[in-house]
Amino acid sequence: MAFEGDFPATGTRENWDAIVVGTGIGGLTAAAYLAASGRKVLALEAYDVAGGNSHMFRRRGAYEFDVGVHYLGDCGHGGILPSILSGLGIEDRVTFRPLDQERYDRVVLPSVTVEVPASWDRYRERLVAAMPEEAAGLSEFVTVCAAVADANRGRLLGVPGSDVMNLPPEIRRWNHRMLTQLFDHCGLSPRARTVLAATSGNYATAPNQTLVVLHANMVDDYMRGSYYPAGGGQALVAAFVEAIESHGGALWTNARVARIDVTDGRTTGVTLADGRKLNAPVVVSNADYRRTVLELAEGAFPAAAVKRSRDATMRLATSTTYVAMDRELDIPNGNVWYWPNEDIETAYRKVIEGDFDELPFAFMSFTSIKDHGTATVCPPGHANFEVMTLVPPGYEPWGVSEGPVNGGNYRRDPAYQKAKQRLTDGLLDLAEDILGPIRPHVTHVETATPLTHERYIRSSGGTPFGLATWGRAGHRPDVTTPVGGLYVAGQNTRFGAGIVSVAVSGVAAASAVMGEELMPEVYRGKVYGNSELLPERAPGWDPLEVSRGAGRKGERGLPRLRALSEQQALTH
Template sequence: MGEQWDAVVIGAGLGGLTTAACLAAAGRRVLVVERHDMAGGNATVFRRHHQGAEYEFDVGVHYIGECQPGGLFPVILGALGVGDRIAFRPLDPDGFDTVVLPGVELHVPAGWDAYTERLLDAVPGDRAAVERCMQILRDVAKETRDRYVPGVSTPTLDAWEGRTVAELFDECELSPTARALIDHWNGLYAGPPSRATVTMHAGIINHYMQGAFYPEGGGQVIPARLVQVIEALGGEVRTLAPVQRVMVTDRRVTGVELADGTVVETGLVVSNADHRRTVMHLVGPEHWDPASVRFAEQATMTLGLAVVYVVVDVDLCAGMPNTNYHVFAGTDVEAVYAALDAGRLPDDDWAYVALASRKDPDNPHLCPPGHTNFQIMTLAPRGFEYWGVETGPADGGRYRRDEVYRERKHELTERMLDAAERVLGPFREHIVHLETATPLTHQRYTHASGGTSYGYEHSPEQSGSNRPAHRTEIEGLWLTGANTVSGHGIAGAMAGGVVCAGQILGRHLLIEMMLGTSLVDPATIPPDGDDFDPVLASRGARLRAKRAH
């Protein structure tokens, strides 16, 4: 007989951890198994040490919305008993994003009215078109939430649901510059206007309209707090524990088998792993309905991301607003995606520049005093062929020493440094640390199909209820994470985790949380201690104990 748990969650991303924490709060004994040596998924950090200096870099948490009092994140974390253990630092409310186009610069403020006025100032010749477009987006965002209130009509959402951003721009007759400015958000879901839905675009904008924030101490604090909840309630987060298969008999889950041969018996499994890999490998296509297999095989993934991690030995933050930079070399967003979909870099670069040292200046792990830690992110060409690789690391492919891979990575890195110097000024001669992660890097750690962070593309055919539901046709098997109906990103993952747990428990957990229900008494979570380190906390109890000896 193997181990026995009430529930097993595969994958310690934020979706899996949030689901596990909610189940544990309801009295379930929960085991979370994670192949990496640290919980968090896209919310992890990594550290580098060089000549006595320490550098820390966020993998995926760069800025998030809805962190104001009563916002999504304080509500979820508060209900789980750790709301007072995470502080969110606001970015500049008058311009948390700075969009740089040829001849135009836009500082994106919090608030729909202020944002619309800022757009009108940037493109005064598009006044009527911009006003109409922004009103539609605002109404769609509001009505998306109103839909859950009985008796409330949603005429704008009904008219635009399932339609694309390109259709909206065309109908409003926006100029190329106005299109590019309003579409600067596309990098947050990695889809071109011709395939991105209006509902996704409106939702992303609305997410930040109460301000943009960053967790004090770095993105790792969020999974660390969730791990604390799970462990305090009798659960376990077991890292370095890859899953070999989900055990299914007569379309019913009976347990999971780990790669080391350990069998864990359970009647409830929640997969936070990549959906395609869950269907085709962990469970096996023979156990699914044909439609589920077809979707997993044929659905389009979003583009992967490449990230350049930089530390310079000068202070670039002095006198600088707390803002992110979105740098576009042109206004034709469709052309950028067409090139990337064709497997090549576009002629016009797009880069997102985030200064960690400006967002979290008191984090001692970022870099030494007087230095600046920042990241440059961009979309990467579709597929691994651009990198000279036929097989990804999740399927045994090797790439890190491949000559073509190194050449392509160097080319992309140089182009990203050029883009960053457009807004930060010359800094190359001050670089003391430089490394680049590609979609292959991402897949090596997460096993995500295509090396993407965002899961399935949010096209009309793959959005909303067209995405995999939390509950599957296999009894006892549930899904959470970026590929599901709840969507991607930090917000999608955590809200989806609550919704998934609620459906398992037969409760409207997210609504309960919004109404002030507390699931966990904060006093049940052990105090941190003076040496609390979110990285160490995210290792899980077994690995922490092993490393302590």
């Protein structure tokens, strides 16, 4: 079925009911719900393919790597993300594969290892078994986090009686205090703090800059089950794109927005980098929040909001090394968080101060195990995984003075190449501490830095995790703004970073536009989308091609995978 909204980026349509700037999961979710509500929606993406941090890329015609989708929490029956998909009628288009629910994360320190299960009670038991001398403090920590998370989740989903204010005072007081304060209250040692906050790489702030509610909510998601989408993050992106386009909306890629147009305090649409003006009374910005306020909608926000955004700080950035090998890995289906230093607060302080001599940790995520049997991940008998860490802020550690958004030409700079190679070697060293000698089997290796992330995502500070401070630590903007008709979604909003959180932000943005509380409704089973409109998926269906937008279907330049016989012939 063809729709009026199906135009390529070179199309001529000018008038829309809503325009979404940026197609990370937050923007796609907002666009899909607005399209399902009957609005003519245009989603604009500066890059060649939609997805943002959920994008995947291909190498050597044999391997697919996920940029940011490592594992997702609460994706079982009745989970938040499945409920969001169900509300659009696309729940059958994404399959969530469970990790090992008894050890979805393995926290490794030199003196202790804790295998994290998908259960607060079993988690408590394993913590106490590993560090019995701290049993009382560990137990209290788990009690507080589980209760705070459950109350906040219930409030989000409209569960009757769920409110932080209904918690006992001794627990309620921790909801908006810092993680370090709860550690201190529980009398926990540096080693115990490191074990408990080892997975803080999922939000990238130190314990003294992290609200208890943020940490509790993140852990709680995984305690409700840990999963990976079959086919990777791009399969999830493609399902949202299909929902948008089948309901009359459109996705334009290679379409960078230069300005959000505002007249008399109200949004009127956007102007693209090529000069085209597109009109809409509603704009949802899934772009970086600081760039939205200070650049895209420059002059539209009140002075106080401008100052707050200019003074804001970002969460730490990550660097990831993508590795492929010519042999499989015989390890459990879970991630590894390896902290060679058993004092997490010292490790974070060193990173923040710019110390690049010692990497704080290595997070290892094994796609070929999580998505075993999916032919696109890697050839049979091969392995595919990522090794990630946090890195110091700024451009100086990379030997350059400015980033790619401002025209910095960093990629072939000798100082940058040297720093990048040093980081790659360090991450491979940490990986070999856990996996043994892997270098003789490596068939492909490359590293993405914060400059890579800034180049493709245009995020302030090159971080995928958004704001650290916005007025005060932990405080973040809501999806509404002081500008009429302008809304925001994504990792900078109060809903937090991570795929599930940004999807919730997209639902919240659509709710604000529609004047309807969507999240409780879809959680209770209401369906806004019409699954009968969705396109058939032919043999050879490719989520990357779908994520270019219908107007570019069949266009040349899409990376393809080799035939299986060619993949099997891969050598060093």
